[in-house]
Amino acid sequence: MKKINIIFSSLLLAVSLLVTSVAQAKDIKIGVSFRMLSDVGYKHGELIQDTVAEWNSSGGINGKKVDLILYNDECKSEKGVANATKLAYQDNVHVIIGSSCSSVTLPMVPVISKAKVPQIIPHSTSSKITLTGSEWIFRVPVSSRFYKIVQAKFTAENAGTKIAHIYVPDQASMDFSKSMIAYVKSEYGVDPVYEAQAGEKETDFRSYLLKAKATNPDALVCSGLVDETVRCLVQSYEVGIPKSVARVANSVASKVEVPTNAGKAAVGVSYAAAFAASDTRPIAKDFVKHIKKRYGVVPGHDFSQMEDLLTMLKPALEKAEKGFSGDLASDRKAVRDAIAGITNFTGLASGPISFCAAGTPECRDGNRTPVMIEYTKGGKNWKTKVAGTVTFNASAGL
Amino acid sequence: MDKFKEIIRQYPFLGFIIAFIILMLVPSVFFTDLYQSHLASLICINIIVAAGLNIVKGFCGQVTVGHVGIYAVGSYTAGCMFLYLGSGLWLTLPAAILIAGLFGVAFAIPSFRLEGPYLALATLGGGEAIRLFIENGDFFMSTYGISNIPQPIIFGVPFDTPDKYYYIAMPVMLIAVYFSFSVLRSSVGRAFMAVREDPISAAASGINVKKHKMLAFVLSAMFAGGAGAVYAHLPPGYIHPNNYTVIEMVTFLAMVVFGGLGHIWGGIIGAIIITIVYDLTRPLYEYQLFIFGLTIVLTILFMPKGIGGFIDKYFIDRRFKTKTGAASK
Known part of the structure; x- marks a missing residue:
């Protein structure tokens, strides 16, 4: 009896292992490493889960089910590296989506390059990421090298070159201000009238703002994360910086919390982003309506970039899947080549997104069209207007 | 046997x-994949920190919540030595241990006058001050972090993948644990314990309390510094101030508390279990911190002396049963 039990258990184990391996061979795996801390962060995660569920319910990728493995990296490089390693070597994913934070995406690049897994970035903007020269990395958002030019030119030409900068110790915020300062210096030969780095999580900027006010600037740049940007904008009026001084923020200003929480202080704030909720194209209107209904928020460019990423990834996976051999390494290569083959993708982004084969910033910074946006109304029913868009050539800002 | x-x-x-x-x-x-090697290297690094924390907290009874700052000092010593001098692990590791030891002196000074929650606050402030200093310093690459810190090359073989780097982290961990045991078994270790039990009695017995508190902090800091350097070189060799926050400190403390204060083996088991639990709960990211917090609360409620205390109790009970059994026969 005991022997029969052992034989039966072994058979059952063998069959289940076989079934699992067959199922694994059939599925397409997508790994995600993402900052899922805030309410909006969770909603980005939900958007990916819902989209993949829709793919699966409508037949998956060429009939194959898509497995989604979602990890939170808390915007910490250590966790991002661990997630990338786990997704590449243990979960054996075909493609990685991530991360939200540049400081996390940057150390993920050597990991995925060594493991030879294609990675597609939904949000990170730091130009350093694609400068690594990896053939496995693709960026959907606009790189900071384009943002700095458009924002610096727009501010200098519309407001003036006497610019005061207040930024927080966050990679994207510092990168934005410092690259804008460098660009204004190189193009107009002007240094900022005031430059200050606030402390971590500091929300009382009044001492910095008073010093900035004393320099009588043409424009004030508040470059921080959501809370810092909101406080800086609100307090700029509290300390008496006149309305005539142009307010500028980094792409964080596209997040819904900024106009909602800043209220009237958001009016007139200009920022460069990849998408404006006030976009009048039918595709954008439908998207805004859909996100509002499903997730209860007006989407900023974080949502639109994720949507674009998923929309362009599906046909790329379908194309790659046709050449899948079952060998993970060559399947990953097929996915990479399929993504690299995306040209002139037109989605929610303000301009076409194109990639190419070489692992250079020219080939891998897909979106080269930042859009200049200005808030015309703050509060819950905030409104924006598009001040202009510009499409750069591939090597601009390098 | x-x-x-x-x-x-x-x-x-x-x-x-x-x-x-x-x-x-x-x-x-x-190990079936490279990620397990990466996790094993992280466990080794955590064991080094836990073993060091056990010296100051477990053996000597001094409260410290700023060790993560010293861990950061170790990492950034390695990172900056690579960045500005091009040094590799064999130079950065001893330098990190030495510099972290100096920071240990600074952390020990408040312990002469403060204890309990006051000492905890002072060390917490120290740890956070170090992180903020790094975060705001251009010399330390600020919030950009230091990248491409190289892995060592031995006989022409680069240890640049997780599976290979394990063979760097593991021996360093073993040396640290061996050293930790040596301290525990020495007269210094016994003096530490005397200070922990009752500083006044220890002083009355001729133990220089200040000196031993200082020594405990310095030794402990050297462990943290060494661990920090090994972490800095861990592939892909990237360090960022975000990885040295109070949350990381709480995780280190959880390892020691879960393992059992004053038990080296407990600290090792604590580091292994906490690292693995943290990893296993990764897909449950919405509940991860809740599960993690609940584990700590339940441990403190039902195993206040941690796993080490549990093991101790088991051996004492067994010895008692053996003796009473022999006596009744």
Whole structure:
């Protein structure tokens, strides 16, 4: 009896292992490493889960089910590296989506390059990421090298070159201000009238703002994360910086919390982003309506970039899947080549997104069209207007 | 078996050689992918920090919540030495240990006058001050972090993948644990424990309390500094101030508390379990911190002396039963 039990258990184990391996061979795996801390962060995660569920319910990728493995990296490089390693070597994913934070995406690049897994970035903007020269990395958002030019030119030409900068110790915020300062210096030969780095999580900027006010600037740049940007904008009026001084923020200003929480202080704030909720194209209107209904928020460019990423990834996976051999390494290569083959993708982004084969910033910074946006109304029913868009050539800002 | 135990007791170094051989074989026998090697290296690094924390907290009874700052000092010593001098691990590791030791002196000074929650607050402030200093300093690459810190090359073989780097992290961990045991068994270790139990009695017995508190902080800091350097070189070799926050400090403390204060083995088991639990709960990211917090609360409620205390109790009970059994016969 005991022997029969052992034989039966072994058979059952063998069959289940076989079934699992067959199922694994059939599925397409997508790994995600993402900052899922805030309410909006969770909603980005939900958007990916819902989209993949829709793919699966409508037949998956060429009939194959898509497995989604979602990890939170808390915007910490250590966790991002661990997630990338786990997704590449243990979960054996075909493609990685991530991360939200540049400081996390940057150390993920050597990991995925060594493991030879294609990675597609939904949000990170730091130009350093694609400068690594990896053939496995693709960026959907606009790189900071384009943002700095458009924002610096727009501010200098519309407001003036006497610019005061207040930024927080966050990679994207510092990168934005410092690259804008460098660009204004190189193009107009002007240094900022005031430059200050606030402390971590500091929300009382009044001492910095008073010093900035004393320099009588043409424009004030508040470059921080959501809370810092909101406080800086609100307090700029509290300390008496006149309305005539142009307010500028980094792409964080596209997040819904900024106009909602800043209220009237958001009016007139200009920022460069990849998408404006006030976009009048039918595709954008439908998207805004859909996100509002499903997730209860007006989407900023974080949502639109994720949507674009998923929309362009599906046909790329379908194309790659046709050449899948079952060998993970060559399947990953097929996915990479399929993504690299995306040209002139037109989605929610303000301009076409194109990639190419070489692992250079020219080939891998897909979106080269930042859009200049200005808030015309703050509060819950905030409104924006598009001040202009510009499409750069591939090597601009390098 | 008894003879073997006796030999190990007489020559503890032999035990570590055996452990080294076993741990060398672990990857080829048990690991099925590179991620497990990465996790094993992280466990080794956490064990070094936990072993160091046990010296100051477990043996000497001093409260410290700023060790993560010293861990950051170790990492950034390695990072900056690479960045500005092009140094590799063999130079950065000893330098990180030495510099972290100096920071240990600074952390020890408040312990002369403060204790309990006041000392905890002082060290917490120290740890956070270090992180903020790094975060705001251009010299330390600020919030950009330091990248491409190289892995060592031995006989032309680069240890630049998780599976290879394990063979760097593991021996360093074993040396740290061996050193930790040596401290515990020495007169210094006994003096630490005397200070922990009652500083006044210890002083009355001729123990220089200040000196031993200082020594405990310095030794402990050297462990954290070493761990920080090993972490800095861990592939892909990237460090960022975000990885040295209070949350990381709480995780280190959880390892020591879960393992059992004053028990080296407990600290090791705590580091292994906490790292693995943290990893296993990764897909449950919405509940991860809740599960993690609940584990700590339940441990403190039902195993206040941690796993080490549990093991102690088991051995004491067994000894008692054996003795009473023999007496009744």
